[in-house]
Amino acid sequence: MATFNLESAVGEWKKRLFKTPRLEESHVVELEEGLRDEIEDLVSEGMSKEEAFLAATAEKASPEMIGGEFHKVRTRRRSGHPFWAAPPSMPALLGHFLKIAWRRTRRHQGYAFLNIAGLALSVTCVLMILLYVRHETSYDRFHPDVERTFRVAAKSHIEGIGIATTSSLLAGAFEAEFPEVESTLRVRCLNRRFVRIGQRMFKETKVWLADAGIFDLLSVRLVAGNPQTALAGPNDIILSERTAKKYFGDVDPLRQTVIISDTAVSLDGATDRVYQITGVFRDMPSNTHLHADLIAPFPPPSTTSPAKWTSFDTLTYFKVKKETNREDLQVKVQALIDARTLEEREASMGKEKAASVSEKTRDKVFFQALTSIHLHSDLWDEPEPRGNVLYVAGFSVVAVLILIIGCVNFINLATARAGTCAREVGIRKVSGSSRSLLVRQFMTETGLITVLAFILALAAAGLCLPFFNGLTGLRLELNMLAQPGFLLSVLAILVLVSVLAGLYPAFVLSSPPSSAVLKGRIQRGSAGRGLRKALVVFQFTVIVVLMMGTLLVSKQLRYIRAKNPGFDKEQVLLIHDLFLLGGQSAAFKQEVLRWPEVLSISLTGNPPVRPDAAGILGGLRLDGAPDASRSADVNVFLVDEDYIPTMGMDIVRGRNFLRSMPTDSSAVIINEAAARLFGVENLMGRRFSVRLGAGGEITRDPTTFTIIGVVRDFNFKSLRDTIEPLVLFNMPRNLFAAIRLRTNNAAAALDFIRSAWNKFVPGLPLEYSFQDEGFEALHRADRTTGRILGNFTFLGILIGCLGLFGLAAFMAEQRTKEIGIRKVLGATAGAIAGLLIKEFVLLVAWANLIAAPIAFILMNKWLRGFAYTVNIDFGLFGAARAISLSVSLAAVLHQALRAAFVEPVKSLRYE
């Protein structure tokens, strides 16, 4: 240990004092004198010099504090706050840092532009995705006590299908049997009703029957009417604001009368119901899993057809009391349902049979948290389309990647420029700046650029939002940005970006020892060259993966569009709501057939592009088949004899239904998948019995059906799914008329059909669609994903290229002298441009190499969701490679050429 030297210790102590502003020499002398007095005193008391020094200085306040106190004596400022210190609310020197940062930003405008533009672009992407993610995850969070509110759903014994609906009896049993349940709500969504007000008629698709619990559980807010009584009477009805406006304009809707019927033409008025409006509720926000326009009370138990435990027709919501164990309740509910179902069956089919049936057809009940329904529920009978949690996760990842790409640009440009400000750093160090001060200075600069980029990004996000909404079909609004939670997350991203992008450059920039810099020993721009290369490779790896993904998605979707789904989807017009014709559909069919361009027309409940319309029949077994043979769950289509020709499907064995054969009403045609399922060689003429009536309804007694033909497999669901077993029953339904046209002149055909329609039911709305549109709609989600991915990929490429452009410009500048010498020695412009280009193109080539396996794995994963897929081939990788190489080439070419054509005299004079 070195011996203690009092003089040098005091000297050090004085140095610290001198550093403090406002401590004048006389002050320090006085302080020193006091210190020495004290030390001498302590030494005379027997302390060593070192101990005395430490003791005497230990109790001294910090130099800054002493300086501050001295300043207070002299200042005229009332607060006495020293002018050299930052205001207490601001970190020290922030104002100074900001000033310097602003000056530097202005001095290097090109560089600042690249940085700000790149960051702003990536932050715009992130904001959009954040808005989307927030919208998707915000579903149903606004209901009261939402954490205690659940929906009952069941996993069916049939193929384990999840069902969102339950028996309407369940809610009553809940309230009666389980004290832990606070309230319940039954909702039945009527998908299509016709509302008459005086002479006017409206088709409504969002009509609910619901209990009054809706005001408590689902936060339906009345703007007119009383929630206590609004749904009390059987003929009360409440309307959404939007609907009330549509019906009555500015007239007060309360106590007005509306008539609601199942069909538009009420020949006998049998289904007409007269309601009186008792309330108007606020339009439901977009982020809820079900929307209503009209809500009528849930009907009281019917005496003619009592509700059954085995029917699934009601959405049941319930709210539990605090601290209820959900699992326990679920077990109890399951037991209750099992017991009640068994009782019901015993009454109808006898004890023994009931037990065996119940054993086989037990549906498993489960609860869904209200907030989880939008993203995590994948059930039948869901009233509205749901979101997809995979997309939410996927886009979040894309957002992070794009943000990183933007930050990489920043890091690269900043470290590349390290040399240009090395001299400044050196001077600062020599004049006493510490490393931490320099780091703070650079961080402030990053912060400034980030803030500017964020302001730009917010504006850009506002501008792009309508476009993004068009792409996704969502209704996102920028005012979601104003929510405190969102602002907080944006702020967090801002800080994250500043730190991510600024920290490393700040340390690199502040690192060179001042002596080396000032002597010119630091090679300009050499700092972090390896890292820069690695980052560019990383950046382009991400970009190439995104690009391959985009290419694959579009290729797959093109493939699907072109793939023969087993039926001819072109030139088929679908007329909806055929039941509006009442009993006249056959006559309508004849009328339409009179138009020469109509090839055929089929009345059906199941066009192949409406997968939700297919029914499911469980436990089908061929008559005479051994008991041990497989019983099958099959899809059911209700069609007529014109269906197969109209749809352009092929019969591979047997024959189509014939009008001339009366027995064909109990004939069926199956698809190849069903034929495989039955696993019997000759199926023609085989029979099976199911409890299906002539109108497609479930009957008590089974009817026997005969198989007369096999149709070639066709896709009646999305091409994501394999073709499932299907049975076509010869039972025309008045739902759709599928019309095959000879012509492409759909407009003329449509005019004719409309005139025919108006002949039968004048004034009723004619709704139609084209089958190929329906087919497209099945793949809309995938197409949307593809488009969004495409756009973000494009932006990613743009950001990456901005970075490359900046780097190339810098490299060219840095190598100015080298280029001059090369030219003097006889290098051609081409050789020099090649030299600069090679450096970057090589990096991109590396990125392609790394991206290929990653993309391959991800693409395989995505394709696994489809039953029919394209191959991931070299063309795909080749295309991605070609695109990435050519755009990166384009980004650096300009700089390379500029450097190559500069006159050597100029480059040699440089510096």
Added chain:
Amino acid sequence: MQSKTLIAAAAKPIILSILKGGESYGYRIVKRVREESGGTLEWSSALLYPVMHRLEKDGLIRSKWKLSEKGRMRRCYMITDAGRKELAVETERWHNVHNVLRKFLRTADASA
């Protein structure tokens, strides 16, 4: 343990009364206070100086650089007439406070 504001408030009359007994300098004042208070009042010598400067600026004391017996420069402080007057006022003020406090604290003691 004394509160900061109390120390600050008491500093003025203490310094003035010390200087009334003759000129003194920084460290001696600190030491004097420590001794007189029996160690309960511990001033930071570094923070004494700004107070001295303020008193000087207010014209209550004045200072003079002198050579110490060790040959170092030492700043000595002495009281001015204004200082004496101020001390009288301060003494009055503190006596008042003292009397009031004594009464209140005694009753507080008793009731406790």
